[in-house]
Amino acid sequence: MTGTTATEQLQPHGKNIPRRQCIPILYTKGTHYDVGFDVGRTFAALIKSFLEISVPLNTEYLPLYKTPEGKAVYDATLKSVKESFPQYIRELEGVAHGAGVEFHKLFLLHMDDITPNATNRINGVHPPIGCSTICVNQPDNEILAHTEDALQETLNHFYIVSAHIIESTPQGKHRVSEERFTSLCYAGHLPGYTMGYNHHGLVYSINTLSANTLHSGKTPRHFITRALLSVPNFEQAQKILRDTGVGAADGCSINMTFLKQEGDRLFHNIEMGPAAPGENQSQLNVLTISSGESIVHANKYLRLPIKEVTGPIIDSSVARHEAFDRLGKPKSKEDAVNMLGDQSGKVHTVFRENGGDEFVKTIAVGIFDCRKQTWSLYSDNPKHNEPLFVLPLVLKS
CATH class of the missing domain: 3.60.60.10 (Penicillin V Acylase; Chain A)
Structure with a gap:
Protein backbone atom coordinates (compact mmCIF):
# COMPACT_ATOMS: atom_id res chain seq x y z
CA MET A 1 0.00 0.00 0.00
CA THR A 2 1.49 3.34 -1.04
CA GLY A 3 1.14 6.62 0.83
CA THR A 4 0.41 5.04 4.23
CA THR A 5 2.98 3.87 6.76
CA ALA A 6 2.61 0.71 8.80
CA THR A 7 2.32 2.86 11.92
CA GLU A 8 -0.58 4.83 10.44
CA GLN A 9 -2.34 1.57 9.50
CA LEU A 10 -2.19 0.41 13.12
CA GLN A 11 -3.48 3.62 14.71
CA PRO A 12 -6.88 3.41 16.47
CA HIS A 13 -9.80 4.46 14.31
CA GLY A 14 -10.31 8.23 14.43
CA LYS A 15 -7.09 9.10 16.28
CA ASN A 16 -4.17 10.93 14.67
CA ILE A 17 -5.42 10.24 11.15
CA PRO A 18 -3.97 12.81 8.72
CA ARG A 19 -6.32 15.08 6.79
CA ARG A 20 -8.27 12.95 4.34
CA GLN A 21 -9.44 14.08 0.92
CA CYS A 22 -12.90 12.72 1.60
CA ILE A 23 -16.32 14.22 2.35
CA PRO A 24 -19.02 11.52 2.33
CA ILE A 25 -22.58 12.46 1.39
CA LEU A 26 -25.90 10.79 2.16
CA TYR A 27 -29.19 11.28 0.31
CA THR A 28 -32.17 10.33 2.44
CA LYS A 29 -35.96 10.80 2.54
CA GLY A 30 -38.61 10.18 5.18
CA THR A 31 -39.87 11.49 8.51
CA HIS A 32 -37.57 13.28 10.93
CA TYR A 33 -36.92 10.04 12.78
CA ASP A 34 -36.38 8.12 9.51
CA VAL A 35 -33.82 10.64 8.27
CA GLY A 36 -32.04 10.67 11.63
CA PHE A 37 -31.94 6.86 11.72
CA ASP A 38 -30.50 6.69 8.20
CA VAL A 39 -27.80 9.22 9.14
CA GLY A 40 -26.91 7.30 12.30
CA ARG A 41 -26.88 3.92 10.58
CA THR A 42 -24.83 5.15 7.61
CA PHE A 43 -22.24 7.06 9.64
CA ALA A 44 -22.24 4.94 12.82
CA ALA A 45 -18.49 4.35 12.71
CA LEU A 46 -17.70 8.07 12.40
CA ILE A 47 -20.19 8.97 15.14
CA LYS A 48 -18.86 6.36 17.59
CA SER A 49 -15.29 7.41 16.83
CA PHE A 50 -16.11 11.07 17.43
CA LEU A 51 -17.87 10.36 20.73
CA GLU A 52 -14.80 8.41 21.84
CA ILE A 53 -12.28 11.16 21.09
CA SER A 54 -14.30 14.36 21.74
CA VAL A 55 -12.34 16.17 24.44
CA PRO A 56 -15.13 18.53 25.65
CA LEU A 57 -17.66 15.69 25.83
CA ASN A 58 -15.45 13.34 27.82
CA THR A 59 -13.62 15.80 30.06
CA GLU A 60 -16.35 18.38 30.74
CA TYR A 61 -19.89 17.63 29.61
CA LEU A 62 -20.24 14.01 30.74
CA PRO A 63 -18.65 14.54 34.19
CA LEU A 64 -20.99 17.51 34.77
CA TYR A 65 -23.98 15.51 33.49
CA LYS A 66 -23.35 13.05 36.32
CA THR A 67 -23.73 15.77 38.96
CA PRO A 68 -27.15 16.96 40.24
CA GLU A 69 -26.44 20.51 39.08
CA GLY A 70 -25.35 19.48 35.60
CA LYS A 71 -28.24 17.05 35.18
CA ALA A 72 -30.69 19.81 36.16
CA VAL A 73 -29.27 22.08 33.42
CA TYR A 74 -29.50 19.21 30.92
CA ASP A 75 -33.10 18.35 31.90
CA ALA A 76 -34.31 21.97 31.75
CA THR A 77 -32.79 22.48 28.31
CA LEU A 78 -34.11 19.18 26.93
CA LYS A 79 -37.61 19.96 28.25
CA SER A 80 -37.55 23.36 26.55
CA VAL A 81 -36.41 21.96 23.19
CA LYS A 82 -39.01 19.18 23.33
CA GLU A 83 -41.73 21.80 23.74
CA SER A 84 -40.52 23.97 20.83
CA PHE A 85 -38.97 21.46 18.43
CA PRO A 86 -40.12 17.90 19.25
CA GLN A 87 -39.41 16.87 15.64
CA TYR A 88 -35.71 17.63 15.99
CA ILE A 89 -35.53 15.63 19.21
CA ARG A 90 -37.05 12.69 17.30
CA GLU A 91 -34.51 13.29 14.53
CA LEU A 92 -31.65 13.19 17.04
CA GLU A 93 -33.15 10.09 18.66
CA GLY A 94 -33.11 8.51 15.20
CA VAL A 95 -29.39 9.33 14.87
CA ALA A 96 -28.71 7.76 18.28
CA HIS A 97 -30.72 4.62 17.52
CA GLY A 98 -29.26 4.22 14.03
CA ALA A 99 -25.69 4.61 15.29
CA GLY A 100 -26.25 2.57 18.45
CA VAL A 101 -25.09 5.34 20.80
CA GLU A 102 -26.57 7.04 23.87
CA PHE A 103 -28.92 9.94 23.15
CA HIS A 104 -27.69 12.03 26.10
CA LYS A 105 -24.18 12.15 24.65
CA LEU A 106 -25.48 13.60 21.40
CA PHE A 107 -27.67 16.12 23.19
CA LEU A 108 -24.75 17.25 25.36
CA LEU A 109 -22.79 17.96 22.17
CA HIS A 110 -25.67 20.13 20.96
CA MET A 111 -25.65 22.03 24.25
CA ASP A 112 -21.99 22.99 23.68
CA ASP A 113 -20.70 25.24 26.44
CA ILE A 114 -24.14 25.67 28.05
CA THR A 115 -23.51 22.81 30.48
CA PRO A 116 -20.32 24.12 32.17
CA ASN A 117 -21.41 27.76 31.92
CA ALA A 118 -24.92 27.38 33.30
CA THR A 119 -23.82 24.83 35.91
CA ASN A 120 -20.74 26.51 37.36
CA ARG A 121 -20.78 29.94 35.69
CA ILE A 122 -17.42 29.16 34.13
CA ASN A 123 -16.52 28.88 30.48
CA GLY A 124 -15.53 25.49 29.15
CA VAL A 125 -11.88 24.56 28.94
CA HIS A 126 -12.38 23.63 25.29
CA PRO A 127 -14.96 26.11 23.98
CA PRO A 128 -16.44 25.80 20.49
CA ILE A 129 -14.18 27.83 18.22
CA GLY A 130 -14.21 28.58 14.57
CA CYS A 131 -15.29 29.71 11.13
Missing part, protein backbone atom coordinates in the same frame (compact mmCIF):
# COMPACT_ATOMS: atom_id res chain seq x y z
CA SER A 132 -14.80 32.74 8.91
CA THR A 133 -17.30 33.89 6.29
CA ILE A 134 -16.97 36.30 3.37
CA CYS A 135 -19.93 37.55 1.32
CA VAL A 136 -19.14 39.25 -2.00
CA ASN A 137 -21.95 41.18 -3.67
CA GLN A 138 -20.79 42.46 -7.04
CA PRO A 139 -22.73 42.61 -10.33
CA ASP A 140 -20.77 39.66 -11.74
CA ASN A 141 -19.76 37.96 -8.48
CA GLU A 142 -22.32 36.92 -5.85
CA ILE A 143 -20.39 34.67 -3.48
CA LEU A 144 -20.82 33.31 0.05
CA ALA A 145 -17.53 31.70 1.10
CA HIS A 146 -16.91 29.95 4.41
CA THR A 147 -14.21 28.11 6.34
CA GLU A 148 -15.50 25.41 8.67
CA ASP A 149 -13.19 25.55 11.68
CA ALA A 150 -13.54 23.16 14.61
CA LEU A 151 -11.65 21.43 17.39
CA GLN A 152 -9.01 19.20 15.84
CA GLU A 153 -10.79 15.94 16.69
CA THR A 154 -13.57 17.00 14.29
CA LEU A 155 -11.14 16.64 11.36
CA ASN A 156 -12.27 13.66 9.25
CA HIS A 157 -15.43 13.40 11.40
CA PHE A 158 -18.00 15.17 9.26
CA TYR A 159 -20.25 14.48 6.30
CA ILE A 160 -22.97 16.01 4.14
CA VAL A 161 -26.64 15.16 4.55
CA SER A 162 -29.08 15.87 1.70
CA ALA A 163 -32.53 15.20 3.11
CA HIS A 164 -36.17 15.43 2.05
CA ILE A 165 -38.32 15.32 5.18
CA ILE A 166 -42.07 14.84 4.89
CA GLU A 167 -44.42 14.59 7.86
CA SER A 168 -48.17 13.93 7.73
CA THR A 169 -48.92 16.85 10.10
CA PRO A 170 -47.22 20.23 10.78
CA GLN A 171 -44.38 19.94 13.28
CA GLY A 172 -43.07 22.10 16.11
CA LYS A 173 -43.74 25.71 17.06
CA HIS A 174 -43.34 26.88 13.44
CA ARG A 175 -45.73 24.24 12.02
CA VAL A 176 -43.53 22.81 9.26
CA SER A 177 -44.51 19.61 7.44
CA GLU A 178 -41.86 19.47 4.69
CA GLU A 179 -38.14 20.27 4.58
CA ARG A 180 -35.63 19.73 1.82
CA PHE A 181 -32.02 20.76 2.35
CA THR A 182 -28.34 19.88 2.04
CA SER A 183 -26.00 20.62 4.96
CA LEU A 184 -22.51 19.85 6.19
CA CYS A 185 -22.73 18.05 9.56
CA TYR A 186 -20.30 17.20 12.33
CA ALA A 187 -20.51 13.51 13.25
CA GLY A 188 -23.52 12.90 15.49
CA HIS A 189 -24.84 16.45 15.09
CA LEU A 190 -28.06 17.61 13.47
CA PRO A 191 -27.74 19.46 10.16
CA GLY A 192 -27.75 23.25 10.24
CA TYR A 193 -24.89 24.49 12.40
CA THR A 194 -22.25 24.79 9.66
CA MET A 195 -23.13 25.71 6.08
CA GLY A 196 -25.80 24.60 3.66
CA TYR A 197 -28.89 25.51 1.64
CA ASN A 198 -32.55 24.58 1.29
CA HIS A 199 -34.91 24.11 -1.66
CA HIS A 200 -36.49 27.54 -1.08
CA GLY A 201 -33.16 29.10 -2.06
CA LEU A 202 -31.76 29.90 1.38
CA VAL A 203 -27.94 29.77 1.34
CA TYR A 204 -26.20 30.31 4.66
CA SER A 205 -23.24 29.73 6.97
CA ILE A 206 -22.69 29.96 10.72
CA ASN A 207 -19.96 31.60 12.82
CA THR A 208 -19.86 30.60 16.49
CA LEU A 209 -20.04 33.52 18.94
CA SER A 210 -19.32 33.01 22.63
CA ALA A 211 -21.21 35.14 25.11
CA ASN A 212 -19.82 35.19 28.63
CA THR A 213 -23.08 34.10 30.30
CA LEU A 214 -25.34 31.28 29.07
CA HIS A 215 -28.62 29.96 30.42
CA SER A 216 -30.37 26.61 30.84
CA GLY A 217 -33.97 26.15 29.78
CA LYS A 218 -33.40 28.18 26.60
CA THR A 219 -32.94 26.96 23.01
CA PRO A 220 -29.40 25.89 22.06
CA ARG A 221 -28.18 27.52 18.87
CA HIS A 222 -27.85 24.09 17.20
CA PHE A 223 -31.64 23.68 17.26
CA ILE A 224 -32.36 27.25 16.15
CA THR A 225 -30.06 26.91 13.13
CA ARG A 226 -31.50 23.45 12.43
CA ALA A 227 -34.90 25.16 12.16
CA LEU A 228 -33.43 27.66 9.67
CA LEU A 229 -33.23 24.86 7.11
CA SER A 230 -37.02 25.04 6.81
CA VAL A 231 -37.41 28.76 6.05
CA PRO A 232 -38.81 30.09 2.75
CA ASN A 233 -37.89 33.76 3.22
CA PHE A 234 -35.97 36.32 5.29
CA GLU A 235 -38.95 37.27 7.42
CA GLN A 236 -39.40 33.68 8.62
CA ALA A 237 -35.63 33.37 9.19
CA GLN A 238 -35.72 36.33 11.59
CA LYS A 239 -38.74 34.84 13.37
CA ILE A 240 -36.90 31.57 13.96
CA LEU A 241 -33.74 33.31 15.16
CA ARG A 242 -35.71 35.55 17.53
CA ASP A 243 -37.35 32.41 19.02
CA THR A 244 -40.03 34.41 20.82
CA GLY A 245 -41.37 32.67 23.90
CA VAL A 246 -38.03 31.08 24.80
CA GLY A 247 -34.98 32.71 23.20
CA ALA A 248 -31.48 31.45 22.42
CA ALA A 249 -29.34 29.92 25.14
CA ASP A 250 -26.12 30.89 23.36
CA GLY A 251 -25.06 32.89 20.31
CA CYS A 252 -23.82 32.76 16.74
CA SER A 253 -23.57 34.80 13.57
CA ILE A 254 -25.61 33.81 10.52
CA ASN A 255 -24.65 34.86 6.98
CA MET A 256 -27.39 34.32 4.41
CA THR A 257 -29.03 35.16 1.12
CA PHE A 258 -32.12 33.91 -0.70
CA LEU A 259 -31.54 32.89 -4.32
CA LYS A 260 -35.21 33.28 -5.31
CA GLN A 261 -35.76 36.73 -3.80
CA GLU A 262 -37.12 39.44 -6.07
CA GLY A 263 -34.93 42.38 -7.05
CA ASP A 264 -31.20 42.82 -6.57
CA ARG A 265 -29.11 40.38 -4.55
CA LEU A 266 -29.04 41.07 -0.81
CA PHE A 267 -26.77 39.42 1.75
CA HIS A 268 -27.48 39.51 5.47
CA ASN A 269 -25.33 39.02 8.53
CA ILE A 270 -27.33 38.48 11.72
CA GLU A 271 -25.62 38.46 15.09
CA MET A 272 -27.70 36.42 17.53
CA GLY A 273 -27.12 36.73 21.27
CA PRO A 274 -28.56 34.77 24.19
CA ALA A 275 -31.89 35.95 25.55
CA ALA A 276 -31.17 38.65 28.11
CA PRO A 277 -32.00 37.89 31.77
CA GLY A 278 -35.77 37.97 32.22
CA GLU A 279 -36.39 38.08 28.45
CA ASN A 280 -37.96 35.37 26.31
CA GLN A 281 -36.42 36.05 22.91
CA SER A 282 -32.96 36.16 21.35
CA GLN A 283 -31.05 39.39 20.91
CA LEU A 284 -30.59 40.15 17.19
CA ASN A 285 -28.67 42.67 15.12
CA VAL A 286 -29.15 42.58 11.34
CA LEU A 287 -26.72 43.94 8.75
CA THR A 288 -27.89 43.90 5.11
CA ILE A 289 -25.68 44.71 2.12
CA SER A 290 -26.61 45.42 -1.47
CA SER A 291 -24.61 45.38 -4.70
CA GLY A 292 -21.04 46.67 -4.49
CA GLU A 293 -20.61 45.79 -0.81
CA SER A 294 -19.14 42.88 1.14
CA ILE A 295 -19.32 41.19 4.56
CA VAL A 296 -16.53 39.56 6.56
CA HIS A 297 -17.25 37.87 9.87
CA ALA A 298 -15.33 35.60 12.23
CA ASN A 299 -16.13 34.65 15.85
CA LYS A 300 -16.49 37.96 17.63
CA TYR A 301 -19.53 40.19 18.14
CA LEU A 302 -19.04 43.26 15.94
CA ARG A 303 -22.33 45.07 16.63
CA LEU A 304 -24.33 43.51 19.49
CA PRO A 305 -23.10 44.87 22.86
CA ILE A 306 -22.69 41.48 24.52
CA LYS A 307 -19.95 40.59 26.99
CA GLU A 308 -17.87 37.80 25.49
CA VAL A 309 -15.52 35.15 26.78
CA THR A 310 -11.80 35.87 26.62
CA GLY A 311 -9.08 33.72 25.13
CA PRO A 312 -8.26 32.07 21.79
CA ILE A 313 -11.67 32.55 20.13
CA ILE A 314 -11.40 36.33 20.47
CA ASP A 315 -7.64 36.52 19.86
CA SER A 316 -7.99 34.46 16.70
CA SER A 317 -10.99 36.47 15.47
CA VAL A 318 -9.13 39.76 15.92
CA ALA A 319 -6.14 38.35 14.03
CA ARG A 320 -8.32 37.05 11.18
CA HIS A 321 -10.10 40.39 10.81
CA GLU A 322 -6.71 42.13 10.73
CA ALA A 323 -5.67 39.75 7.93
CA PHE A 324 -8.87 40.55 6.02
CA ASP A 325 -8.16 44.27 6.42
CA ARG A 326 -4.63 43.80 5.03
CA LEU A 327 -5.94 41.87 2.03
CA GLY A 328 -8.54 44.52 1.18
CA LYS A 329 -12.20 44.49 0.22
CA PRO A 330 -13.13 41.27 -1.64
CA LYS A 331 -14.68 41.76 -5.06
CA SER A 332 -14.56 38.30 -6.62
CA LYS A 333 -14.55 34.58 -5.91
CA GLU A 334 -10.78 34.63 -6.32
CA ASP A 335 -10.48 37.31 -3.64
CA ALA A 336 -12.61 35.25 -1.26
CA VAL A 337 -10.54 32.11 -1.89
CA ASN A 338 -7.31 34.05 -1.36
CA MET A 339 -8.59 35.50 1.92
CA LEU A 340 -9.96 32.25 3.34
CA GLY A 341 -6.77 30.40 2.40
CA ASP A 342 -4.52 33.02 3.98
CA GLN A 343 -1.85 31.71 6.36
CA SER A 344 0.26 34.85 6.72
CA GLY A 345 -0.50 35.36 10.42
CA LYS A 346 2.37 34.79 12.82
CA VAL A 347 0.22 33.13 15.47
CA HIS A 348 -3.39 32.90 14.29
CA THR A 349 -4.16 32.25 10.61
CA VAL A 350 -7.38 32.30 8.59
CA PHE A 351 -6.94 28.80 7.16
CA ARG A 352 -5.97 26.97 10.31
CA GLU A 353 -3.65 24.00 10.22
CA ASN A 354 -0.70 24.31 12.59
CA GLY A 355 -0.90 27.81 14.00
CA GLY A 356 -0.84 29.12 17.54
CA ASP A 357 -4.29 27.61 18.14
CA GLU A 358 -3.39 24.20 16.71
CA PHE A 359 -6.15 22.51 18.69
CA VAL A 360 -8.43 24.13 16.08
CA LYS A 361 -8.30 23.20 12.40
CA THR A 362 -10.09 24.29 9.26
CA ILE A 363 -11.78 21.03 8.35
CA ALA A 364 -13.47 22.18 5.12
CA VAL A 365 -14.12 25.22 2.95
CA GLY A 366 -17.32 25.94 1.02
CA ILE A 367 -17.88 28.43 -1.80
CA PHE A 368 -21.48 29.16 -2.80
CA ASP A 369 -21.76 30.81 -6.23
CA CYS A 370 -25.21 32.40 -6.23
CA ARG A 371 -25.17 33.19 -9.96
CA LYS A 372 -24.09 29.72 -11.10
CA GLN A 373 -26.08 28.14 -8.24
CA THR A 374 -23.27 25.80 -7.20
CA TRP A 375 -21.59 24.80 -3.93
CA SER A 376 -17.88 23.97 -4.18
CA LEU A 377 -16.46 21.91 -1.29
CA TYR A 378 -12.77 21.81 -0.42
CA SER A 379 -11.21 19.43 2.07
CA ASP A 380 -7.94 21.41 2.08
CA ASN A 381 -6.67 24.96 1.54
CA PRO A 382 -8.58 26.43 -1.44
CA LYS A 383 -5.60 28.63 -2.40
CA HIS A 384 -3.61 25.55 -3.37
CA ASN A 385 -6.23 22.93 -4.20
CA GLU A 386 -9.16 22.38 -6.50
CA PRO A 387 -12.53 21.65 -4.89
CA LEU A 388 -13.09 18.02 -3.97
CA PHE A 389 -16.47 18.30 -5.70
CA VAL A 390 -19.04 20.85 -6.84
CA LEU A 391 -22.73 20.34 -6.07
CA PRO A 392 -25.59 21.98 -7.98
CA LEU A 393 -28.07 23.89 -5.80
CA VAL A 394 -31.37 22.08 -6.43
CA LEU A 395 -34.29 24.43 -5.79
CA LYS A 396 -38.03 23.95 -5.55
CA SER A 397 -39.71 24.68 -8.87
